[in-house]
Amino acid sequence: MNYWKILVLILLVPFLMQCTPAGKPTAGDPYDHRVDSVMATMTLEEKIGQMTLFTSDWDVTGPTLRENYKEDIKAGRTGAIFNAHTAAYNRELQRIAVEESRAKIPLLFGYDVIHGYKTIFPIPLGEAASWDLAAIELAASVAAAEAAASGLHWTFAPMVDIARDPRWGRVMEGSGEDPYLGSLVGRARVRGFQGEGFENGDKVLACVKHFAAYGAAAGGRDYNTVDMSDRLLRDIYLPPYKAAVEEGAYTVMTSFNELDGVPATANRYLLTDILREEWGFKGFVVTDYTSINEMVFHGNVADDKEAGEQSINAGVDMDMQGAVFYNHLKKSIEEGKVSEAQVDQAVRNILRLKFVLGLFDDPYRFMDIEREKRVVFSKENQDAALDVARKSIVLLRNENQTLPLSKTLRSVAVIGPLADNKVELIGAWSGAGNGNDCISLLQGIQNKTAGSMQVRHAMGCDFEGTDQSGFAAAVNLARQSDAVIVAVGEKAQMSGEAASRSDITLPGVQEELVKALVATGKPVVVVLMNGRPLAIPWIAENAPAVLETWFLGTQAGNAIADVLFGDYNPSGKLPMTFPRNEGQIPIFYNNKNTGRPFDAANKYTSKYLDVPNTPQYPFGWGLSYTSFAYEGIGADKTEFSAQDTVRIRITLSNTGARDGAEVVQLYVRDLVGSVTRPLRELKGFQKVFLAAGAKQELTFKLTANDLAFHTRDMTFRAEPGYFDVFIGGNSDATQSIRIQLAE
Numbered sequence: 001m002n003y004w005k006i007l008v009l010i011l012l013v014p015f016l017m018q019c020t021p022a023g024k025p026t027a028g029d030p031y032d033h034r035v036d037s038v039m040a041t042m043t044l045e046e047k048i049g050q051m052t053l054f055t056s057d058w059d060v061t062g063p064t065l066r067e068n069y070k071e072d073i074k075a076g077r078t079g080a081i082f083n084a085h086t087a088a089y090n091r092e093l094q095r096i097a098v099e100e101s102r103a104k105i106p107l108l109f110g111y112d113v114i115h116g117y118k119t120i121f122p123i124p125l126g127e128a129a130s131w132d133l134a135a136i137e138l139a140a141s142v143a144a145a146e147a148a149a150s151g152l153h154w155t156f157a158p159m160v161d162i163a164r165d166p167r168w169g170r171v172m173e174g175s176g177e178d179p180y181l182g183s184l185v186g187r188a189r190v191r192g193f194q195g196e197g198f199e200n201g202d203k204v205l206a207c208v209k210h211f212a213a214y215g216a217a218a219g220g221r222d223y224n225t226v227d228m229s230d231r232l233l234r235d236i237y238l239p240p241y242k243a244a245v246e247e248g249a250y251t252v253m254t255s256f257n258e259l260d261g262v263p264a265t266a267n268r269y270l271l272t273d274i275l276r277e278e279w280g281f282k283g284f285v286v287t288d289y290t291s292i293n294e295m296v297f298h299g300n301v302a303d304d305k306e307a308g309e310q311s312i313n314a315g316v317d318m319d320m321q322g323a324v325f326y327n328h329l330k331k332s333i334e335e336g337k338v339s340e341a342q343v344d345q346a347v348r349n350i351l352r353l354k355f356v357l358g359l360f361d362d363p364y365r366f367m368d369i370e371r372e373k374r375v376v377f378s379k380e381n382q383d384a385a386l387d388v389a390r391k392s393i394v395l396l397r398n399e400n401q402t403l404p405l406s407k408t409l410r411s412v413a414v415i416g417p418l419a420d421n422k423v424e425l426i427g428a429w430s431g432a433g434n435g436n437d438c439i440s441l442l443q444g445i446q447n448k449t450a451g452s453m454q455v456r457h458a459m460g461c462d463f464e465g466t467d468q469s470g471f472a473a474a475v476n477l478a479r480q481s482d483a484v485i486v487a488v489g490e491k492a493q494m495s496g497e498a499a500s501r502s503d504i505t506l507p508g509v510q511e512e513l514v515k516a517l518v519a520t521g522k523p524v525v526v527v528l529m530n531g532r533p534l535a536i537p538w539i540a541e542n543a544p545a546v547l548e549t550w551f552l553g554t555q556a557g558n559a560i561a562d563v564l565f566g567d568y569n570p571s572g573k574l575p576m577t578f579p580r581n582e583g584q585i586p587i588f589y590n591n592k593n594t595g596r597p598f599d600a601a602n603k604y605t606s607k608y609l610d611v612p613n614t615p616q617y618p619f620g621w622g623l624s625y626t627s628f629a630y631e632g633i634g635a636d637k638t639e640f641s642a643q644d645t646v647r648i649r650i651t652l653s654n655t656g657a658r659d660g661a662e663v664v665q666l667y668v669r670d671l672v673g674s675v676t677r678p679l680r681e682l683k684g685f686q687k688v689f690l691a692a693g694a695k696q697e698l699t700f701k702l703t704a705n706d707l708a709f710h711t712r713d714m715t716f717r718a719e720p721g722y723f724d725v726f727i728g729g730n731s732d733a734t735q736s737i738r739i740q741l742a743e
């Protein structure tokens with residue numbers, strides 16, 4: 001095409017764009033025509049620029065390779081920037097793009113808004129412990145509103161990686177070990193982030209990550225090798241990604257790991273066969289941070305250029321920070337290793353979402369400084385953060401009704417490295433959050449008791465190290481107090497990316513501190529703050545009460561105080577199994593029976609010599625200040641066909657003296673399959689609030705599709721036969737009924 005034609009088209013583009021209102025339906029996709037009109041004006045270099053994502057220098061989430069990204073913007077060598085935020089800063093970068101570059105294509109701004117932008121919510125594993133999908137969606141919605149008010153269009157979330165290994169630091173970022181819960185949480189987060197549209201400038205594009213099976217890293221060691229059967233991949237690890245894509249997530253991020261010998265970033269089976277052809281994904285695929293370059297280390301390519309060719313040919317559209325397309329793609333096209341049609345398709349996938357966001361109509365829509373002041377860190381958002389935080393707390397143990405603490409106590413001692421700490425409570429992946437904005441546990445208790453009791457603090461020990469010199473003062477304070485609250489756990493950065501731990505016990509001498517405090521005989525409440533399941537066997541057997549509070553974010557202290565003093569009855573349930581020790585790992589509830597299931601009377605059965613097979617706390621575990629009884633399990637039919645719906649009923653009673661919420665869980669066991677089947681699989685749950693003394697009949701619906709799995713020949717279907725259905729308050733549920741799927 002000669003330059004005169006390009007010049008005419010450039011002159012026409014603004015007119016064309018004006019006379020084709022955003023979203024006006026045209027043949028095919030409503031944006032096709034508008035994308036075509038922009039594509040027609042672009043040079044190959046500018047197309048490659050749209051496929052290139054660079055970080056600003058505002059926040060570092062990986063090895064920064066680029067220095068002058070502003071020059072790259074002006075030259076059209078990048079179409080998206082991440083780690084840049086605030087309306088003012090991004091407005092300036094956007095101005096460079098739409099006023100100083102030749103093609104004047106608006107930038108896309110991305111950021112890791114994982115559990116909040118400025119108002120920080122519980123870490124995602126904590127939110128998952130709420131089993132409250134409305135609360136989880138609310139958290140994502142608030143995060144989106146604050147991010148979108150701060151110049152951002154795109155969050156690199158939800159992370160939906162199934163994780164069965166608590167040594168892996170990124171368990172904090174997902175929803176735990178179960179595909180059913182993980183799928184529903186992934187959908188809720190996509191709804192919260194993306195809503196029904198972007199015209200109000202309060203929603204952002206979601207990015208489902210890390211595709212795929214990143215959580216299965218061998219040994220729980222981050223970035224390590226992943227190798228599994230296609231059946232395990234499809235039955236356990238893929239469902240949450242699929243659910244998020246079905247919920248409409250606009251983007252997907254590749255994972256660092258290899259899968260079956262092929263790095264995910266070059267894995268056509270994942271990125272094209274499954275994601276696009278089986279699931280119908282229409283958005284764009286972005287790599288993780290320099291994951292194209294890292295294929296040279298994986299050893300499946302000789303150099304960056306080959307890595308770029310393999311990633312495009314697998315289905316990648318955008319290169320995060322690696323500058324591989326930027327440096328090599330033009331030559332790959334000249335050599336015929338990649339076609340310009342492939343580049344055009346990648347660019348279309350990207351430009352389309354810039355139209356979906358409305359950026360061509362108003363590049364500054366998300367950069368209103370006055371709105372940013374109104375929305376970010378508002379009182380309403382703080383209230384939402386408190387609500388979600390309270391719902392995320394799990395009561396693990398409560399002997400002799402140690403909790404809730406009476407508000408008439410004369411004095412409490414608040415002890416431990418996390419007692420008067422703010423900055424750790426924000427957790428890893430805390431976006432633009434500021435740890436100093438967090439309410440510490442000590443502050444939350446002081447707020448709660450408002451001078452009605454003596455609240456005194458001693459640190460006792462540090463997070464790490466062997467120094468016990470602070471024990472004496474802590475024990476002495478405990479002896480002088482009516483009750484003791486000891487806050488122990490991890491530092492925020494002891495979980496998250498590149499933060500795997502081979503030893504998941506309490507760091508340092510924290511457990512020794514707890515032992516010293518329990519030895520006083522005082523009522524001791526252990527408050528755990530951590531990013532992963534911990535091995536706490538002594539505490540689990542000896543502490544009067546244990547609360548799992550994860551890292552609850554900005555309103556942490558207030559939320560924990562509400563639970564400690566009974567203003568909120570804890571309702572959380574574990575989304576991930578707590579092992580007794582690392583030796584049990586991997587340990588998860590939906591395991592198989594084996595040919596020699598454990599039998600205490602038979603030596604030659606599956607067991608360890610030094611620890612039971614059972615976990616410290618099972619998946620779905622969580623207590624309440626009240627008690628619940630399950631009775632009268634039944635079904636409207638015990639034989640059903642593939643077309644039927646079975647209605648399983650149970651009566652739940654609040655048999656205690658306090659109102660409370662219970663997560664009623666339904667599990668299924670397929671007794672005989674063409675391949676071995678798990679002992680339990682979560683197939684339903686309902687979070688139910690019941691007043692003290694009240695009872696309610698609940699109904700769960702089951703269909704053959706709920707019982708489907710990848711059978712011996714890998715077809716996805718339910719197989720006729722018997723199924724045991726279990727309902728209860730955790731994965732050890734005992735109320736059961738047998739049903740039969742007819743031939």
Ligand code: GLC
Nearest residue numbers: 061062112156209288289497
């Ligand atoms: C990191 C993470 C990914 C994140 C990206 C951008 O390495 O793996 O989850 O979204 O880089 O910060």
